[in-house]
Amino acid sequence: MLISKLGVLLRSKENGEQVAVIEFGPDGMLMCQMIKKGSVFALRSVISLLEEPLYKKYESQKDEAGNLPREILISEAESFAKIINGAKMKIGGIPVTASVEEWNEPDQASK
Secondary structure (H helix, E strand, C coil), rough: CCEEEEEEEEEEECCEEEEEEEEECCCCCCCECCCCCCCCCHHHHHHHHCCCCCCHHHHCCCCCCCCCCCCHHHHHHHHHHHHHHHHCCCEECEEEEEEEEEEEEEEHHHH
């Protein structure tokens, strides 16, 4: 079984290489992963652009399983990408551009 994922992909403005991804979890938590060699702590400046954690901001809109509506996650990811692109952000000294991406991964729980 596949599960759908959503995130903001950060790519180098210079050569388009993937630098990092910030996954927007269904529960409103953000998971950061460096793709290019570097410290995940470099993403702290990016995450600090959010005024409030999504899981707190939308607490009242979670379903019984504790997940946020997909529409909220997509909207927040799009807004986050716009902020990053407007801020001329650098990760580890690399100027980056942000885009919202969706992908599927195998569900580890169904194995």
